[in-house]
Amino acid sequence: MTSCKDEATWAKTDAEKDTYCNCMLDKLMAKYPKVSDFMENVDKVMADTTLQECRPKAQ
Incomplete structure (x- = not known):
């Protein structure tokens, strides 16, 4: 999960x-x-738009 956290630069x-x-x-x-x-x-x-639903949950 480290790379996921690294990619979440907006958080x-x-x-x-x-x-x-x-x-x-x-x-x-x-x-x-x-x-x-x-x-x-x-x-x-990589093309799954449902994964984008996770981002607002964290903001």
Whole structure:
């Protein structure tokens, strides 16, 4: 999760970064419970607009 936190440059606090990254992880694990599922769908993950819903939760 370190890279997620590094990417959340807009967050003002570590707590906001944690909230954002935990939301992202929860959404990804719900859609892709197996690592192999995730790896097979990396392109879809990168284009998944539902992940953007996590950002406002942290702001």
